Amino acid sequence: MPIVSDTIEIRVRYSEVDSFGYLHHARYFVFFEMGRTELLRRAGIAYRDMESRGLFYVVASLQCRYRAPGRYDDVLMLTTRTDRFTRVRVDHGYELRRGETLLAEASSTLVLVGRDGRPTTLPEDLYQVLGGEAEGRG
Amino acid sequence: MPIVSDTIEIRVRYSEVDSFGYLHHARYFVFFEMGRTELLRRAGIAYRDMESRGLFYVVASLQCRYRAPGRYDDVLMLTTRTDRFTRVRVDHGYELRRGETLLAEASSTLVLVGRDGRPTTLPEDLYQVLGGEAEGRG
Amino acid sequence: MPIVSDTIEIRVRYSEVDSFGYLHHARYFVFFEMGRTELLRRAGIAYRDMESRGLFYVVASLQCRYRAPGRYDDVLMLTTRTDRFTRVRVDHGYELRRGETLLAEASSTLVLVGRDGRPTTLPEDLYQVLGGEAEGRG
Amino acid sequence: MPIVSDTIEIRVRYSEVDSFGYLHHARYFVFFEMGRTELLRRAGIAYRDMESRGLFYVVASLQCRYRAPGRYDDVLMLTTRTDRFTRVRVDHGYELRRGETLLAEASSTLVLVGRDGRPTTLPEDLYQVLGGEAEGRG
Numbered sequence: 001m002p003i004v005s006d007t008i009e010i011r012v013r014y015s016e017v018d019s020f021g022y023l024h025h026a027r028y029f030v031f032f033e034m035g036r037t038e039l040l041r042r043a044g045i046a047y048r049d050m051e052s053r054g055l056f057y058v059v060a061s062l063q064c065r066y067r068a069p070g071r072y073d074d075v076l077m078l079t080t081r082t083d084r085f086t087r088v089r090v091d092h093g094y095e096l097r098r099g100e101t102l103l104a105e106a107s108s109t110l111v112l113v114g115r116d117g118r119p120t121t122l123p124e125d126l127y128q129v130l131g132g133e134a135e136g137r138g
Numbered sequence: 139m140p141i142v143s144d145t146i147e148i149r150v151r152y153s154e155v156d157s158f159g160y161l162h163h164a165r166y167f168v169f170f171e172m173g174r175t176e177l178l179r180r181a182g183i184a185y186r187d188m189e190s191r192g193l194f195y196v197v198a199s200l201q202c203r204y205r206a207p208g209r210y211d212d213v214l215m216l217t218t219r220t221d222r223f224t225r226v227r228v229d230h231g232y233e234l235r236r237g238e239t240l241l242a243e244a245s246s247t248l249v250l251v252g253r254d255g256r257p258t259t260l261p262e263d264l265y266q267v268l269g270g271e272a273e274g275r276g
Numbered sequence: 277m278p279i280v281s282d283t284i285e286i287r288v289r290y291s292e293v294d295s296f297g298y299l300h301h302a303r304y305f306v307f308f309e310m311g312r313t314e315l316l317r318r319a320g321i322a323y324r325d326m327e328s329r330g331l332f333y334v335v336a337s338l339q340c341r342y343r344a345p346g347r348y349d350d351v352l353m354l355t356t357r358t359d360r361f362t363r364v365r366v367d368h369g370y371e372l373r374r375g376e377t378l379l380a381e382a383s384s385t386l387v388l389v390g391r392d393g394r395p396t397t398l399p400e401d402l403y404q405v406l407g408g409e410a411e412g413r414g
Numbered sequence: 415m416p417i418v419s420d421t422i423e424i425r426v427r428y429s430e431v432d433s434f435g436y437l438h439h440a441r442y443f444v445f446f447e448m449g450r451t452e453l454l455r456r457a458g459i460a461y462r463d464m465e466s467r468g469l470f471y472v473v474a475s476l477q478c479r480y481r482a483p484g485r486y487d488d489v490l491m492l493t494t495r496t497d498r499f500t501r502v503r504v505d506h507g508y509e510l511r512r513g514e515t516l517l518a519e520a521s522s523t524l525v526l527v528g529r530d531g532r533p534t535t536l537p538e539d540l541y542q543v544l545g546g547e548a549e550g551r552g
Binding site: 013014015030031033034037046047048071073 | 487544
């Protein structure tokens with residue numbers, strides 16, 4: 001992928017904070033999903049166009065380490081990077097920060113499936129737009 | 139912990155399913171949190187009573203592997219177990235199933251903090267109720 | 277509808293409570309949706325079977341008055357009733373209580389649409405199961 | 415209130431869309447809450463500063479009419495306006511659009527409470543910043 005990393009800004013919503021005043025741990029994964037969407041968009045692809053072609057990325061595994069709490073109204077910076085990319089799966093890494101403070105580090109593996117939910121292969125045009133090497137070398 | 143494992147039933151809500159028809163991957167962590175709450179309750183402790191004593195468990199790390207999708211209106215069985223338990227942290231494991239089908243396996247580490255968000259130690263009474271060994275042996 | 281009212285029990289999850297300690301106002305609508313699903317099920321119909329026939333209820337309007345706050349771990353009773361039912365729309369009323377305390381009163385109008393999102397009419401078999409009067413009288 | 419209206423842009427997240435592909439009806443209220451937060455910020459007040467002074471707005475009633483569906487990745491414009499403002503309550507109106515298309519119209523009443531959850535009165539400094547008329551005239 002030529003676009004190997006992208007950073008977006010996210011403001012923490014009131015409804016995302018728990019009764020202890022912390023950004024709820026499950027919400028981080030919604031942010032990471034936003035990071036993936038924007039990384040794909042910067043590569044020139046809207047995920048909803050992939051879906052309309054019958055191509056869906058589903059999450060196969062996730063890991064997250066929480067370093068410091070996020071709070072309501074915090075402006076956070078999320079950096080999403082592509083660590084590994086093939087025709088059938090993609091691995092991402094994530095770092096969520098508030099200024100210099102690291103809030104969380106995470107990684108995920110997604111696999112590509114078709115409308116039937118079965119693993120499928122990225123068509124050559126999308127594979128190349130996303131930076132995969134051309135057939136015969138990849 | 140004498141209560142090392144507990145299983146609860148959860149029905150997937152309409153609002154928890156994504157546009158592909160799958161239980162959204164971030165919702166699993168809300169289920170795991172419900173599992174922890176019920177495991178604690180079976181040991182005789184309501185988490186909200188811990189909170190009113192100024193004791194809060196915050197998530198330090200999470201891992202999840204997704205094996206098969208959940209869908210709207212599925213009745214799932216979540217088994218939550220305590221893998222390790224000390225005065226300052228607790229490790230849990232989770233298995234989410236629909237009938238015989240394993241949907242997800244996960245694990246988490248929680249650390250105990252006080253109202254100020256700093257790590258603290260479980261008072262002796264709670265530690266023993268939760269099955270920790272008595273002082274001098276533990 | 278012969279099944280004009282149904283009451284379900286809902287325990288408030290940790291992730292549903294805001295930083296003030298109150299059940300977040302938007303979550304009530306997720307509960308009301310659960311109430312509708314269960315009311316339909318008691319009439320003998322699973323909403324996901326309707327969806328697989330290409331029939332979808334979409335929300336056209338909602339109103340809610342909040343009387344008292346819900347809190348984490350509260351066990352609430354939600355009563356959902358059908359106030360008006362035709363082949364193209366259904367009006368519901370809701371009362372959410374904790375013991376004797378009324379937390380919220382609400383109402384909604386749903387309209388039936390097909391896969392294309394356009395208004396459609398309930399097939400005669402479903403209409404009668406749901407308690408509509410037979411053709412010629414309804 | 416001198417700042418009687420404000421418009422913000424919101425992109426619909428994947429996790430906010432239901433299995434029919436529509437922005438879930440309960441999510442609109444999270445957007446309206448974001449609209450209120452930004453309207454307050456434009457008036458020079460961060461809601462979390464109000465909270466740290468022990469002042470909380472809680473929702474007393476909500477109404478919403480849904481005109482057209484929102485979808486994943488839509489860029490929506492939310493206009494939030496103040497319709498009525500006193501020391502103890504505030505009424506807002508909302509219009510959510512995608513380009514020229516009106517998706518939803520809504521209104522809400524919020525009441526001001528203290529840490530104990532009981533109704534309270536806005537201090538004079540905040541009341542005037544928010545555009546209330548000076549004591550003796552208001």
